[in-house]
Amino acid sequence: MIPMMVLISIICFLITELQPGDFVSQYLDNPRISPAQIELLKKNLGLDDPGYIRYLNWVKGIVTRGDFGYSFAFQRPVGELIWERMGWTIFIALGAIVFQWLLAVPMGIYSALHPYSFGDYTLTVIGFIGLSIPDFFMALMLMYLMLQMGATSIGGLFSPQFVGAPFSLAKLLDLLSHLWMPLIVVGMSGLAGLMRVMRGNMLDVVSSPYITSLRAHGLDEKTVRKHAIKNALNPMVSIAGTELPNVFSGTIITAIVLNLPTMGPFFYNALLNHDQYLVMTFLMFIAFITQIGNLLADIALAVLDPRIRMS
Amino acid sequence: MISLAGELIQKGGFSVRRIFLVILTVFCAVMVLAAPFVEDEMLTPNSNPKMGGTLYLALSGAPQSFNFYGTLDSNAYSVAGQMLVGLVEPHPVTNAIRPALAESWEVSENNKEVIFHLRDVKWSDGTPVSADDVLFTFNYFVMNPVARGNSIARFTIEGELVIWEKIDERTVKATLPAPYAAFFTVLSHAYIYPAHALESKIDKEKLDSVNDVWLTNTLPAEIPANGPFMITEYITDQKVVMTKNPNYWKVDVYGNALPYVDKLEYLVVSDAQVRLAKFMAGEIDYTAVSARDFPTLKERELAGGPFRVFLAEPTQPTPSPIHIAFNFDTDNPKLKELFKTTEFRQAMEFAVDRERVIDEVYNGLAVLGGVPVLPANKAFYNPKIEEIRRPFDLAKAAEILDKLNLKDLNRDGFRQYPDGSKFEFVITVQSAPQEYQDVAYIFSQDLEKIGVKANLQILDSSLVGQMFGAGNFEAGIRAFGNQPDPQLRKAIWQPGTQLYYWHRTTRNPETNAPIFENMLDWEKRVYDLFEKGQIAMDPTVRKTFYDEWQEIYAEYLPVIFVCKGMNLSAANKSLGNVEQNAEGLLSYASWTVFKN
Numbered sequence: 082m083i084p085m086m087v088l089i090s091i092i093c094f095l096i097t098e099l100q101p102g103d104f105v106s107q108y109l110d111n112p113r114i115s116p117a118q119i120e121l122l123k124k125n126l127g128l129d130d131p132g133y134i135r136y137l138n139w140v141k142g143i144v145t146r147g148d149f150g151y152s153f154a155f156q157r158p159v160g161e162l163i164w165e166r167m168g169w170t171i172f173i174a175l176g177a178i179v180f181q182w183l184l185a186v187p188m189g190i191y192s193a194l195h196p197y198s199f200g201d202y203t204l205t206v207i208g209f210i211g212l213s214i215p216d217f218f219m220a221l222m223l224m225y226l227m228l229q230m231g232a233t234s235i236g237g238l239f240s241p242q243f244v245g246a247p248f249s250l251a252k253l254l255d256l257l258s259h260l261w262m263p264l265i266v267v268g269m270s271g272l273a274g275l276m277r278v279m280r281g282n283m284l285d286v287v288s289s290p291y292i293t294s295l296r297a298h299g300l301d302e303k304t305v306r307k308h309a310i311k312n313a314l315n316p317m318v319s320i321a322g323t324e325l326p327n328v329f330s331g332t333i334i335t336a337i338v339l340n341l342p343t344m345g346p347f348f349y350n351a352l353l354n355h356d357q358y359l360v361m362t363f364l365m366f367i368a369f370i371t372q373i374g375n376l377l378a379d380i381a382l383a384v385l386d387p388r389i390r391m392s
Numbered sequence: 393m394i395s396l397a398g399e400l401i402q403k404g405g406f407s408v409r410r411i412f413l414v415i416l417t418v419f420c421a422v423m424v425l426a427a428p429f430v431e432d433e434m435l436t437p438n439s440n441p442k443m444g445g446t447l448y449l450a451l452s453g454a455p456q457s458f459n460f461y462g463t464l465d466s467n468a469y470s471v472a473g474q475m476l477v478g479l480v481e482p483h484p485v486t487n488a489i490r491p492a493l494a495e496s497w498e499v500s501e502n503n504k505e506v507i508f509h510l511r512d513v514k515w516s517d518g519t520p521v522s523a524d525d526v527l528f529t530f531n532y533f534v535m536n537p538v539a540r541g542n543s544i545a546r547f548t549i550e551g552e553l554v555i556w557e558k559i560d561e562r563t564v565k566a567t568l569p570a571p572y573a574a575f576f577t578v579l580s581h582a583y584i585y586p587a588h589a590l591e592s593k594i595d596k597e598k599l600d601s602v603n604d605v606w607l608t609n610t611l612p613a614e615i616p617a618n619g620p621f622m623i624t625e626y627i628t629d630q631k632v633v634m635t636k637n638p639n640y641w642k643v644d645v646y647g648n649a650l651p652y653v654d655k656l657e658y659l660v661v662s663d664a665q666v667r668l669a670k671f672m673a674g675e676i677d678y679t680a681v682s683a684r685d686f687p688t689l690k691e692r693e694l695a696g697g698p699f700r701v702f703l704a705e706p707t708q709p710t711p712s713p714i715h716i717a718f719n720f721d722t723d724n725p726k727l728k729e730l731f732k733t734t735e736f737r738q739a740m741e742f743a744v745d746r747e748r749v750i751d752e753v754y755n756g757l758a759v760l761g762g763v764p765v766l767p768a769n770k771a772f773y774n775p776k777i778e779e780i781r782r783p784f785d786l787a788k789a790a791e792i793l794d795k796l797n798l799k800d801l802n803r804d805g806f807r808q809y810p811d812g813s814k815f816e817f818v819i820t821v822q823s824a825p826q827e828y829q830d831v832a833y834i835f836s837q838d839l840e841k842i843g844v845k846a847n848l849q850i851l852d853s854s855l856v857g858q859m860f861g862a863g864n865f866e867a868g869i870r871a872f873g874n875q876p877d878p879q880l881r882k883a884i885w886q887p888g889t890q891l892y893y894w895h896r897t898t899r900n901p902e903t904n905a906p907i908f909e910n911m912l913d914w915e916k917r918v919y920d921l922f923e924k925g926q927i928a929m930d931p932t933v934r935k936t937f938y939d940e941w942q943e944i945y946a947e948y949l950p951v952i953f954v955c956k957g958m959n960l961s962a963a964n965k966s967l968g969n970v971e972q973n974a975e976g977l978l979s980y981a982s983w984t985v986f987k988n
Contacts, residue, residue, distance in 0.1 A: 102858050108464055109861045112872065112883040115545050116890045116904060121538060125600060154456045154465065157607055165628045224669055235669045237630070241448055241659055245627040340666050342629040350453065350662075353854070 082372055089368045090140070090361070097357050098132045104153040104355045126153055139358060149365075150358030152351070159362045163344065169238065170343040174332070176260065177267035178324055185272050186317070189279025190310060193287060208273030216270045217334040223262055224339075234259065236340035263339050267332050278320065282313035315386055322378025326371040428643045429495075429511070434485060435984040436644040438968050443648070445987030446655040447967075448677045450667050454629045454660050458615055459606035460583055461533040461541045467660075471632055474656060474982055475617035476583035479508055479526065480576050484981040487707065487769075487876045489576045493521055493584055493618060503571035503929045510562040514639040515616040519588045523558040528587035530556045538600040546578040546880070549926075571927045573934050574879035586616045620651045620983035632658040642983060651983035652969075674698060677967050677987070678980065681960040683757040684826070689962055698966075704959040705976035706759060707768045712874035712881075713761035713956040714831055716744065716819075717860075718867050720895040726809055727817055727866055732912070735792050737949040741782040742789035743838050750955050753830040761956030763945040764885075765938070768977070769876050771931065774939040780946035790842040800843050807843040816845035817866040822853035831954055832869050863896045878938050879926055885941070886922040887915040887950075894951060914948045 105123050108114045123129050127138070142148040149160045188208070192201040214222075224235050234240040234255075243255045286292065286309045295305050333345035344363070351359040383389045451470055457463035460472035481492035491497075494508040513521050535544045535553055547554045552569035559565055568575065595601040606615055612623045620642070621634035634656040642650040659676065661667045671679045672692070681689055681701065693701045718731035718740070730736050750758045760781070765772045782788075793799075798807040798815050807815045821832040829850055836846040846867070851859075859865050872891070875881050884891040888898040888906025897910045908916060918941055925937040945951075959978060963970040968986040972978050 101855055106854060106858055110857045110870075110872065110891060111464070112881055112891055113543070113545075114464065115883070116901070118537070118542070118545075122540065125538065154463075155608060156457060156462070156603055157609065161609070221665070224666070228669055228672055233673050234675055235673045236661070236666050237659075241631065241657060241675050242446075244630045244659075245625055245633065337663050338666065340661050340663065340670075342627075342660075346662055347454075347629065 085372065086365065086368060090365055091136075093361055093364045093368075094132070094136050094139075097355075097360055100352075100355060102355060103128050104357070107354060135357075139361065149362040152359045153356050154351075154354055154359075155356075159359045162347075162359065163363060163366065166342065166344045166347055169341065170345075173238075173260075173263055173267070173336075173341060173343055174327070177264050177332075180264045180268040181271050181275060182321075184268070185275035186279055186314075188272075189276045190283055190313075192276065192280040193283030193313075194306070196284065204276065205273075208276045211269030212271075212273035214269075216266050216332070217338045219269065220262070220266045220335050220338040223266065227262075236262075236338075238263075238341065263335070263341060266335055266339065271327075275317070275320070279313065279317060282316055283309065286313045315382065318382050318385060319378045321381075322374040322376075323371070325374030325377070326367050428641050428649075429491065431642050431644050431650060431981075431984060432483065432485075433645050434973070435979050435981050436646075436969055437971050437979075438986075439646055441644070441648065441652050441968060441986040442988055443652055443986070444654045446657055447653045447982060447985060447987065448657050448659060448675060449982075450661045450670065450676050450679060451632070451658045452664075452667070453662050455608065455626075455632065457607050458610060458623060458626075459541075459603065461536070461539045461585075462603040462605065462607075463541050471623070471634070471658060472583060473619070474621045474634055475615070475619045475623060475637070476585070477619045478580050478582045478584055479510075480580050482577075482580050482876075485707070485977050485979045489580055492580075493526075504568045506566045506568070506575070507559065508564050508566070510564070511641055512562065513618065513641040515586050515588075515618055516622040516637045516639055517586075517589070517613075517616040518639070519586065519616070520561075521584070521618055522561050522587075523564045524561075524587045525584050526564045527556050527558055528591060529582070529585040530554075532594060532596070532599070532602055533585055534582045536599050536602055539602045543578065543582060545883075546574075546581075571929045573926060573928055573931075574877050577875075577877040577880060584618060586618075589614060589616050621656050629660055631660060634658070640983070644984070652986035653982075656982055671699070671962060671964075672697070674964060677964045678970065678985070679962055681962050683754040683957055683960060686757055686960050687755055693962075699962050699964050700970070701962045702960070702970075702972055702978050703757065704961070704972055704978040705768050706761070706766055706956050706958050707977060708959055709764075709766060709769070709874035709876050711871040712764040713766075713953045714828060714869060714871045715764070715951040715953045716740070716831075716835065716867065716869050717894040717951045719863060719865055721863050721897050722866050724817075724866070726813075726815075730796070730798075731867075733796065734948050736796060737952065738782060739789045739792035739796070741949055741952050742785045742792070743842060743844075744835060744952055744954060745784040745838055746955050747784065749831055749834055752834065753827050754955070754957055757960060758955045758957045761953060763942050763953050764874060765878065765942060766956060771876070772878060772935060772938050774942040776939070777942050777946040780943065784838075786838065786842050793842065793844070798844075805843060806845050814845070816847065818847045818849050819867045819869060820849045820851065820856055820859060820865040821869045822856040823850050824853060827957075828869050828871075835869075860893045863893065878922070878941065882922050882926070885918075885945075887911050887919050892950075912948075914944050915950070918944055918950075 104126060105119050105128060108119060127135060139150050142150060148158065151157070152159050152162055155162055188204045192204050195201050228235060238256060238259050239252070240255050243252045246252055292305060292309055295308060333349050336343045336345035337349065348360070348363050351363065451467045453467050455468040455471050456465040457468050458471060460469065460476060477492045479492060479494040480489050482488070483490055493511055493513070495511040497506050497508045499506050510521060510523065510526070515521060530547070533539050534542060535547050536542050537544050549569045549572045554569070555567040557565045557567070590605055593605045608626060612625060615623050617637045620637055620640050622637045623632060624635040625633040636651050636654050640650060644650060659670070661670055664682070667676065667679060668685055670676050686701065686703070690701050693699060718737060720728065720732045722728050722731060746760060750756060759767065761767070762773055763777050765774070767773050793807060797810045800806060801808045801812055809815050819832050819836060821828050823829065832848050836848055839846045856868070856870070860868055860870065872881070872884050878885065883889045886892065887895060888911070890899065892898060895915070898907055898915065899905070900907055906919060911919065921937045921941045925934050928934045928937065961978065966988045968988055969984050970978070970980045
């Protein structure tokens with residue numbers, strides 16, 4: 082895992098270095114800032130050092146002090162800045178994933194048990210509509226519709242007066258009245274894929290010999306279905322592992338459009354501003370989470386499926 | 393007062409009436425001295441304002457810091473502008489300089505000394521505003537070269553710094569190395585900081601430590617204000633909550649304390665479309681509107697929408713009118729020669745269809761503007777440029793190009809150099825804002841009609857900025873941030889400065905000094921005019937210098953100014969005291985609006 086992270090960090094650093102310009106270039110056409118001041122700023126931020134020295138200093142900070150560097154724009158440690166935005170990011174992403182799975186799994190099962198029926202086709206069409214509409218566009222459309230219907234609060238997670246207000250029932254209701262939109266927008270995009278995987282697995286399992294044998298033993302349809310579903314879910318667990326990084330980075334444009342206080346727009350701005358250590362730390366975090374996700378999926382699979390444990 | 397009363401007792405014996413009179417007189421004198429600032433009636437037309445409520449405004453991004461001098465972030469500036477003021481301030485509508493924390497000042501005969509008398513006011517935490525605050529602010533923030541958002545260049549005159557001295561608790565003296573006409577204008581951007589709250593937090597041995605105060609994780613109670621509002625809460629990436637400063641020193645003409653609203657909340661909304669949607673849904677009370685959205689919004693207003701849309705004469709100098717530049721130093725020797733030729737640039741001006749740009753790009757919501765002083769800027773605008781400005785006339789443009797020996801020799805519809813090689817150039821333009829691209833497109837279409845091949849190169853704005861900065865372009869379209877006083881934009885419009893990007897060889901990049909031998913004659917004159925305008929103190933004399941600068945710009949066209957969008961904004965109907973006057977100026981200030 083550690084060699085992997087080192088390799089990823091080198092690749093990410095190289096890519097951020099390839100971006101033309103640096104943090105101070107955005108100030109070059111500001112008449113208020115003299116060329117001397119730009120030089121000074123560059124020197125103070127260490128931007129006049131060659132790339133490999135900056136990389137080594139950054140790694141040294143992480144290894145020796147657990148210090149991931151400092152945001153050029155915010156002038157604060159990047160760890161702190163990312164941490165501040167973690168809460169809502171996880172909340173929305175997990176919410177969207179739960180929403181997606183709660184819909185996709187039953188839809189997949191239904192489709193597989195009633196293949197080529199009217200219901201199967203309807204669910205498939207719904208899933209594919211979700212897949213084919215870009216999520217930021219769907220977000221804009223939903224906001225437009227809400228505005229036409231006379232909504233008094235558009236985008237975000239709360240009406241302005243509830244942002245930062247102490248928790249109350251009214252605040253919870255306000256949250257729910259805003260939350261459905263990001264959940265649908267983010268959730269719908271992955272719905273079709275998951276549903277099709279579930280449907281395929283289920284079809285495979287249903288037509289496998291052991292299911293026929295269960296039926297031959299005279300088990301009732303409900304018990305047979307239980308066994309089929311349990312086996313068809315296995316591949317879904319590995320998919321769940323790879324979903325984890327999406328939780329943090331998958332919805333940047335949607336989050337900007339829906340004005341969500343998550344990490345996506347924050348990361349996007351850091352990229353545009355060449356806020357290098359912030360970008361690097363965020364990318365490393367995603368890489369780390371991806372690996373953790375895969376590890377968790379393997380463990381979960383082993384727990385769920387005795388065959389994997391045995392081998 | 394006591395000694396005065398004592399004298400009276402000695403002279404005329406004890407008299408209750410006389411003592412009372414003296415006390416009354418002294419009391420009145422104190423009242424006059426401590427009189428709050430009465431806000432211009434123009435901003436408070438409604439004599440019966442409603443007090444309280446929350447004003448909702450939007451920021452286009454989360455502030456990167458709350459330290460005005462420690463950041464270069466415009467959202468941070470918006471927040472700072474609500475909580476801090478300087479010794480003087482610009483009138484929110486007319487931009488005229490007026491007293492703020494300094495209630496009066498005296499300028500010495502030689503125009504080199506200014507003595508400021510501070511108003512008797514308190515910070516929001518109750519500490520009096522004092523001369524120490526002023527000295528602390530200038531020495532450690534404004535004129536600190538390592539403060540990220542410093543203004544040291546604006547307080548350096550002929551290579552020397554302005555010197556600040558304390559005379560007493562409420563009097564400070566500024567000594568200028570030389571007379572400096574824009575002194576009060578630059579002063580209006582220098583917000584005064586609280587020494588009592590910050591002195592212990594900075595390391596005076598390590599001057600860049602001033603950047604680390606008032607970051608976004610600072611407790612709001614540690615940020616006292618001297619402006620209309622103070623920060624009371626910051627919710628990361630979502631909103632900045634500001635509360636009325638109880639010690640704010642302005643009242644309206646009816647005697648009410650300002651601001652009228654209790655709270656001002658800045659919602660962080662990064663996407664412009666979402667900002668508009670939130671405004672239409674009533675979540676935001678006041679917003680700027682783009683020319684593209686204006687017709688839709690106006691239509692909705694007329695259909696009974698809950699807001700008012702304003703179309704006002706442009707007064708905000710930023711952005712400056714869009715301009716087209718030809719690089720005098722471009723690598724291609726033939727183009728270089730041509731771009732340096734005044735007649736060529738004049739032909740190009742004849743090919744700019746400003747009316748069409750205003751109509752098609754701005755939905756008709758733009759004015760011709762100036763070069764680049766706006767017509768609304770009465771202090772500096774020179775109307776003579778309107779006579780010099782060349783109207784759209786392709787025949788004339790073609791005639792000049794013919795005279796310059798650029799002719800279509802091979803009858804392919806495009807002009808060639810006299811040696812038969814192809815005459816073409818690239819117009820570099822940034823992808824956003826959309827207007828820039830549209831102007832480039834219309835211009836290149838018209839050029840094609842007279843056989844000039846202009847290829848468009850549309851790139852990301854940061855890349856385009858760097859290309860212009862490095863002189864790596866042939867022709868380009870862009871706009872800068874501007875200021876009402878030309879002195880503050882010397883760094884752009886004076887030859888030999890860092891942003892005079894169409895003729896970079898007029899400046900030595902190593903020493904930052906101008907190179908006169910590389911300047912054309914009229915450029916040398918512009919250089920002198922800016923130097924003269926900087927030290928002349930008499931406004932009339934100053935205007936003559938800047939008048940001549942504008943005439944030279946209009947005649948010789950270092951860049952071709954196209955047009956300037958109007959001030960478009962919209963306010964929720966529940967917002968009072970947002971009015972447009974007969975001259976088309978819109979009056980609005982966060983401390984004089986109220987919520988119905």
